[in-house]
Amino acid sequence: MGNIQQSTCSVIPQHMLRHMALHGDVHQRKRAAETLSHTALLTAGRAAFFRGVPHAAAVPHEKQRRIFDAGGETSLPGMLVMTEGGTRSTDIEVREAFDGSGAVYDFFDKVFGRDSIDDRGMQLDSTVHYGVHFDNAMWNGKQMVFGDGDGKLFKRFTSDVAIVGHELAHGITQYTSALKYQGETGALNEHISDASGIMVKQFLLNQSVTDSDWYIGVGLFGPGVHGIAIRSMMHPGTAYDDPILGKDPQPAHMRDYVRTSDDNGGVHINSGILNRAFFLAASRLGPFSWVIAGKIWYETAKFKLRPRSGFQDFANATVITAGEKFGFGGAVQRIVAEAWAKVGLPTPPGLMQAPASGLGRPLAGKTAAIIN
Ligand SMILES: [Zn+2]
Structure with a gap:
């Protein structure tokens, strides 16, 4: 594997959290500051995740999902609570994370013939109930992380499958173009x-x-x-x-x-x-x-x-x-x-117009692809 970019692929952008940290009530200000600092911690952890961490055994074109429960703590991944083919959880966030990551897998498999994030059957791991009232969801380079939200400004982050798709697509980008996470x-x-x-x-x-x-x-x-x-x-x-x-x-x-x-x-x-x-x-x-x-x-x-x-x-x-x-x-x-x-x-x-020669056109951009 090549040089994986380091980035904060979170749902709630910093400008929204900063506005919240300035204009919210005392609890909201505290929570925004905590979310910003946890987001930074998770980002810092990204490089470590990619150093010598082997992928789980790949099973071609088969969904492999695991959902973990952080139980309000901030250590990852937490306790394993739902697996492929296992008993269905009664916890709505666990079920939504499981179903959401399954929907993302199915979409890329059925529509584009892609076998998970790395196209080699990479296991899809998610942690729910991360932190206390954590106002964010993110892809940390290895897995999904979902906060519960504070209940006032944000509800649980597993509820929209477009968010799950957004975050897992960051993983696909890492394994394809490896686009940097800066500017344009x-x-x-x-x-x-x-x-x-x-x-x-x-x-x-x-x-x-x-x-x-x-x-x-x-x-x-x-x-x-x-x-x-x-x-x-x-x-x-x-x-x-x-x-x-x-x-x-x-x-x-x-x-x-x-x-x-x-x-x-x-x-x-x-x-x-x-x-x-x-x-x-x-x-x-x-x-x-x-x-x-x-x-x-x-x-x-x-x-x-x-x-x-x-x-x-x-x-x-x-x-x-x-x-x-x-x-x-x-x-x-x-x-x-x-x-x-x-x-x-x-x-x-x-x-x-069609290119004159049969050589095709060069790749767009300045740096050669470094992944795969
Ligand atoms: Zn994003």
């Missing part, structure tokens, strides 16, 4: 997770592009919060506007790209631009997002990116993939190019 590249990494998360949910519920609400993290907010979800892929920047959590900062067009050192350079912010493009393309290519748009996105992310690819690299690469799969200059390729143009990432005209 990090926002691309976030986008690939959001696009995967929403497709997992749509596939599970058999939702067409018009049935879906295109929200990530819907239902996670407590009853008092002014907001519907963590992010909107249809209308980035409109998911929430709350005195304690702040306002959804996502742009939907390159003209509004946010330059910031916060949030690893705006990884959860500028991903809105790419999310909007995926929504636009999938909506026109329908009826189900994963059939055409999802296939183009997945194959591009798997084969055409490098660890430092940027927005334009990805946009161009999806247009090339669309041409290769569905014909250069054809309707599918034009719709993908038009979606990118609408968010301010127009396609260079040359990409709409």
Whole structure:
């Protein structure tokens, strides 16, 4: 295995927690500070997880799930409480984590023929009841970690399967393009997770592009919060506007790209631009997002990116993939190019024609792939 990137692949971005730490009541401020520090601890642990930790024995194209209960503590993984083929737990978070990771496995297996995160049957481990009122969920490089939420601002993090899909897709990115988690590249990494998360949910519920609400993290907010979800892929920047959590900062067009050192350079912010493009393309290519748009996105992310690819690299690469799969200059390729143009990432005209030589096109981005 190569050099795995180190990153905080958490659901609740730092800007939201920081706003909460400044504007919440005394308990909320304390909890936000704790969540921020635990998130940092888990991040620091990522490198260690990847040093010499062998994978569990791989069983080809068979789901292998394990759910652990941290019992309110912060040591991982906790007590093993549910396994593949074992007795079904009575604990709703345990069941949701089990069913959610199963839905993610099934989606990638049935739609893209992928055998788990590493495409070699990697065991899917999740820990629930992590910490006390922990307001986050994350992929720590090895497993899922779910907090219970504080019950007021956030409810339990296992409840939306799009979140489970988002986090496990970070694992897939580690094993494919190994995109860095910083700036434009990090926002691309976030986008690939959001696009995967929403497709997992749509596939599970058999939702067409018009049935879906295109929200990530819907239902996670407590009853008092002014907001519907963590992010909107249809209308980035409109998911929430709350005195304690702040306002959804996502742009939907390159003209509004946010330059910031916060949030690893705006990884959860500028991903809105790419999310909007995926929504636009999938909506026109329908009826189900994963059939055409999802296939183009997945194959591009798997084969055409490098660890430092940027927005334009990805946009161009999806247009090339669309041409290769569905014909250069054809309707599918034009719709993908038009979606990118609408968010301010127009396609260079040359990409709409088949390459002259049979050598194919180079990978998008600056650094050679280092994983697999
Ligand atoms: Zn993420």
